[in-house]
Amino acid sequence: MWAIGLAVATTWTTNPLLSLLFIAAAACVVFSRRGDAPWSRSFRLYVWLGVIIVVLRVGFRVIFGGGDGTDVIVRLPEIPLPAWAAGIRLFGTVTWQSVLGGLYDGLRLAAMVICLGAANSLANPKRLLKSVPTALYDIGTAVVVAVSVFPQLAESAQRVHRARRLRGGVGKRHAVQALVIPVLADALDRSLLLAAAMDSRGYGRHGRSxxxxxxxxxxxxxxxxxxxxxxxxxxxxxxxxxxxxxxxxxxxxxxxxxxxxxxxxxKRTTRYRPDPFDFTALTVAACGIGAATVMYLATQTQPAHLTPTLSPLQWPVIDSLPLVAALAAMLPAALAPRAPRTAEVAPPAREEVPA
CATH class of the missing domain: 1.10.287 (Helix Hairpins)
Structure with a gap:
């Protein structure tokens, strides 16, 4: 609920400063409250995915018509297209309005992805199946498997990279090939093991219906x-x-x-060790819902600076209500408990063995 609230809050603004604030809030909560589980290292992948989204949005604005506006950055040679492709242009004049528009939209989408990825870094995505209603078991299983792709890839990449270091590694020329193929093979093996485990526990059964x-x-x-x-x-x-x-x-x-x-x-289902929804979890969920609610109030009372003006160019400004929403999104860094860490196993005591 906290991550969904943050993602909803980011949809109501294209202000880059607010998008960066929500990204910083999600990162602060992740780095201060994540454990040492394998999926805890997946947040970096979501950050890189957000960077790729921003680069692609800006690149598309430059390649496919970057001439909206009057403040010209550079004049690239335009590629002529046939008559049936009227309305589409390749390269040409690139303006600040077009580039900044792509940057603002890309940051908003990247903030949504990173905020949702923060939830996968703080909790095991497969635990979501415990809370899925009975009618949504089939859909919920597919959603959980899709959501857990990045954490599984991060865990597989970490394991393969550690194994390569223990073996001495290979040259940089073949580093990608030596990393990608084992990661994909490991992800496939783990998917088959997960399917077998779910089948043995009765997932997908129809009962008497x-x-x-x-x-x-x-x-x-x-x-x-x-x-x-x-x-x-x-x-x-x-x-x-x-x-x-x-x-x-x-x-x-x-x-x-x-x-x-x-x-x-x-349908009848059973749950082993159900996850309790205690006061701390309620507080964390309230922080996300509160951030989304405050941002909605900002759209009704202070909408001027939520969408920065590009013509003429103006520096983005943050009002009081959006700042309160960002601070509310950051509260779980202090209110939520730290994720449990794996217990360190002490080495066995040395005993003298008679000859």
């Missing part, structure tokens, strides 16, 4: 998820008509709840 009941439950659940996604997009979007926002969201919630109710009456 009929094919018709499964069809009704699945249809209601999927339609509800689609309705919730469309409704959330309309609520968060600035250009959506007002009459579509709440009705779409409420319809999706109603369909989703119907699917959950039908599934709950037909």
């Amino acid at each position: 009929t094919a018709r009941a499964r069809l009704i439950t699945g249809s209601l659940t999927i339609l509800g998820l689609i309705g919730v996604c469309v409704g959330v997009y309309n609520v968060l979007g600035q250009d959506s008509p007002g009459w579509m926002k709440m009705p779409t969201l409420l319809t999706g919630i109603a369909l989703g709840c119907s699917g959950l109710f039908v599934s709950a009456t037909r």
Whole structure:
């Protein structure tokens, strides 16, 4: 909930200073509260993914029409295109307005990715299956497997890199080949082991439910998820008509709840060692929800500086409410407990053995 709240808060602004503040808040919480589990090292991959997103957005603005605006940076030779490609341009004049627009949009998307990646670095993504409702087991399993890709790759890369160092390594010329192939092979082996473990524990079983009941439950659940996604997009979007926002969201919630109710009456699940949702977890979730709520209030009361003006160029400014939202997002660094670390195993005591 904390990571989702941060991701929602970043969608309401293109201010680069605010995006960097939310990224800094997520990084501060991760570095101060993560443990030494293998998935704790995956945050660096999300940061690099955010950097790639920013570079690609700016690069696309330069390659495909960077001439919006009047403040010219450089004039590149434009590549002529045929008549059927009218409206598309390659290179040409590059302006500050176009480059900064790509930078601001890229930073917003990168902040969303990094904030969601922070959750994967602080907790095991596979534990999400314990909290998934019964009707969403199939969808939840696919989502958890997809979300855990980066942590698994980080763990595999760390293990392979350590093994290469113990063997003495290879030359830099073949370093990529020596790293990529073992990482992919290790990820495939672990995926097969995970599938076998889930199958042995009963994941995917249908029990006594009929094919018709499964069809009704699945249809209601999927339609509800689609309705919730469309409704959330309309609520968060600035250009959506007002009459579509709440009705779409409420319809999706109603369909989703119907699917959950039908599934709950037909399926029975058991949980071993359920995760407690104590006061500390509630406080951390409240920090994320509070950050999103304060940012929403800022869009209603202080919207001027949430979207910096590019014509004319102005330096971004941060108002008081967005600053409060960023500080609320950083509170789990002090309120949340540190993730448990792996216990160090003491070496066995040396004993004298008679000859």
